[in-house]
Amino acid sequence: MKMKAVTINRFRGYADPVRVEIDDLCVLVGRNDIGKSTVLEALDIFFNEGKGCIKIDKEDLNKSCLAQGLDQIEISVEFTELPPSLVIDATNTTTLEAEYLLTADRTLHVVKRFSVSGKEKVFIRAVHPTNAGCNDLHQKKISDLRKIVDDQNLTCMDRSRSAELRRTIWAGQSDLALSDCEIEIAKEDSKAIWEQLRSHMPLYTLFQSDRKNAESDDEVQDPMRVAVREILNDPTIRTSLREVSERVRARLEDVADRTLDKLHELNPQLAASLDPQIPDSESLKWSDVFKSVGISGDMGIPINKRGSGVKRLVLISFFRAEAERRLVESGGHSVVYAIEEPETSQHPEHQRGLTAALRALSQAAGTQVLLTTHSPEIVKNLTFDCLRLVANDAQQRVSRVEPGELPYPSLNEVSFAAFGESTAEYHDELYAHIESSGDIDAYRTNKPLISYTKILRGGATRVEQITLTDYVRHQIHHPENTHNPRFSLTDLHKSILDMRAFIRARYP
Structure with a gap:
C-alpha cells in the first residue's frame, strides 16, 4: 500500500481540513512555523500509534476548535496499490471491493479520530450500502448476521464465516443504496479486517530536525x-x-x-x-x-568530536540504512521515509548530494520520501511536481506548485514564495522575462527614478535617471562600478515585488 494523500483536521495549526497530496517524492516548503513539520508528525501519529517519535496529547488539539466545542483531532490517509485480497475469519478470503470498503476512486481511505485523552477510533470512508436491511454489517456479530439471513430467507453456503454471510445479505438486496459514508472498523466485530489492513500499511519512519546533536546522545556518540x-x-x-x-x-x-x-x-x-x-x-x-x-574518522577521531554538520550527515545516513533494513525485513511492506530539514548544518555540496540520494531513493519500488525544507539549494535541485507549498494567507493550505500559477515559472520563484528568498539570480530571471516579452518600456512607465552614475568608454562618467529595478540590475552586472551606493536587500526585495506584480497584471 502507498499513500495517495493525507488530510489533517483540528490538529495544531490546522483548524479546518487540509489535504496534502503525496507522490513518491513530496517536499513541503514554506516559511517558519507554518505547519510543515505538523504534517510529518501527524503521519507518525497515524502510522505508529504513539510508539514512534510523536505521542499525541491534549495540547495538540487546535485551540480555536476546542473553544467551539470540537474536541476530536482527525487524521486520515488515502491509499493506493491495495492488497488484492484479505484473509479474515480464519481462512476466509475476501476483498476490499467485496466488503464495500473502497472510495469511488477505488482507493482505501482510513480515518483516525483522537479524543482529548488521546483515545483512538478508526473508520473507513467508502461507498457503502446504506439500505436499512444491509447496512452496518461489519458491526454485527456472526449470530446477528445469521439471523438476518434467516429473516430474509436467504441461502448462505457457509454460515460459519462472517464475510460469506455479509456477501449473501448484500447479494440478496434489490437496492443497496450505495453512498459515501464511514464504517467504524476497529471495534471488536470488525477487528479482523482492521488487523489485516494494518499488516499491509507502509512502515513510517521520521527523522526530526531537532534530533539531539549533543555528545551525550548515543546516536551521535556513534550510531x-x-x-x-x-x-x-x-x-x-x-x-x-x-x-x-x-x-x-x-x-x-x-x-x-x-x-x-x-x-x-x-x-x-x-x-x-x-x-x-x-x-x-x-x-x-x-x-x-x-x-x-564505533566508526572513527581521520586519526581515530570519534564522530561525537566532529563538526555538527558531519554528525548530522552520519545520523541521516544511519537513519536511511536502518529504514532500508526494516524494508528488507518487512516481507514486502512499502516504506515511507520522512525527514525534517535534511539541509540542517550541511554545506551546499552536501545538500545537493543528499537531495540526489533521496530523490533516487524515492524511485525505488515500494518507497516514498517526504521532506520539509527551508533550503533554496534543495528546491533548485527538484522539479515542480514534487513540491508542496505550505501557506497561511486567507486560510491554512497546502497546495501543489504549478508553474502556471506563479508570476514567473521557475524554482527561484518557489524559493521566493516559500522562504521570501530575494536573490540576484531571481531578479535577473524576472527582468529577462519582461525584457524578452518586449514589455520593459511598459514596465518602466511612471516608475520613480533615481540617479545612477554610469561609466562611459574611456573612463568618463555620466549621471542618468533610471528605475530602481534598472539600478539593481546594473549593479548586479557591473560590480566594478563603485560610483554608486550599493543597493540594499530591501531595494532588491522591492524591485522583485514590483516585477512580480507587473507580470501578474500583464499575463493573467
Whole structure:
C-alpha cells in the first residue's frame, strides 16, 4: 500500500481540513512555523500509534476548535496499490471491493479520530450500502448476521464465516443504496479486517530536525551503538545468546561445585557458608561486550568530536540504512521515509548530494520520501511536481506548485514564495522575462527614478535617471562600478515585488 494523500483536521495549526497530496517524492516548503513539520508528525501519529517519535496529547488539539466545542483531532490517509485480497475469519478470503470498503476512486481511505485523552477510533470512508436491511454489517456479530439471513430467507453456503454471510445479505438486496459514508472498523466485530489492513500499511519512519546533536546522545556518540542494541534485541540472536549464557552458567556451576567439594574436605563449616553467585542469563549486559564498537574518522577521531554538520550527515545516513533494513525485513511492506530539514548544518555540496540520494531513493519500488525544507539549494535541485507549498494567507493550505500559477515559472520563484528568498539570480530571471516579452518600456512607465552614475568608454562618467529595478540590475552586472551606493536587500526585495506584480497584471 502507498499513500495517495493525507488530510489533517483540528490538529495544531490546522483548524479546518487540509489535504496534502503525496507522490513518491513530496517536499513541503514554506516559511517558519507554518505547519510543515505538523504534517510529518501527524503521519507518525497515524502510522505508529504513539510508539514512534510523536505521542499525541491534549495540547495538540487546535485551540480555536476546542473553544467551539470540537474536541476530536482527525487524521486520515488515502491509499493506493491495495492488497488484492484479505484473509479474515480464519481462512476466509475476501476483498476490499467485496466488503464495500473502497472510495469511488477505488482507493482505501482510513480515518483516525483522537479524543482529548488521546483515545483512538478508526473508520473507513467508502461507498457503502446504506439500505436499512444491509447496512452496518461489519458491526454485527456472526449470530446477528445469521439471523438476518434467516429473516430474509436467504441461502448462505457457509454460515460459519462472517464475510460469506455479509456477501449473501448484500447479494440478496434489490437496492443497496450505495453512498459515501464511514464504517467504524476497529471495534471488536470488525477487528479482523482492521488487523489485516494494518499488516499491509507502509512502515513510517521520521527523522526530526531537532534530533539531539549533543555528545551525550548515543546516536551521535556513534550510531553503531544503536545498531548493537537493535541487533541484540533480535529474537533469534537473543535465543542464541541465552543458549551461550546457559552453557557458560553450567560450566561455572560445575567449577564452583567441584571447588566447594574440595573445600569441604578441608573445612566443612566454611564450605557450607559459601554460595556461588552466578548471574541469570537475562540480566547479562551483552551491549557492554560491544561497547567499543564505533566508526572513527581521520586519526581515530570519534564522530561525537566532529563538526555538527558531519554528525548530522552520519545520523541521516544511519537513519536511511536502518529504514532500508526494516524494508528488507518487512516481507514486502512499502516504506515511507520522512525527514525534517535534511539541509540542517550541511554545506551546499552536501545538500545537493543528499537531495540526489533521496530523490533516487524515492524511485525505488515500494518507497516514498517526504521532506520539509527551508533550503533554496534543495528546491533548485527538484522539479515542480514534487513540491508542496505550505501557506497561511486567507486560510491554512497546502497546495501543489504549478508553474502556471506563479508570476514567473521557475524554482527561484518557489524559493521566493516559500522562504521570501530575494536573490540576484531571481531578479535577473524576472527582468529577462519582461525584457524578452518586449514589455520593459511598459514596465518602466511612471516608475520613480533615481540617479545612477554610469561609466562611459574611456573612463568618463555620466549621471542618468533610471528605475530602481534598472539600478539593481546594473549593479548586479557591473560590480566594478563603485560610483554608486550599493543597493540594499530591501531595494532588491522591492524591485522583485514590483516585477512580480507587473507580470501578474500583464499575463493573467
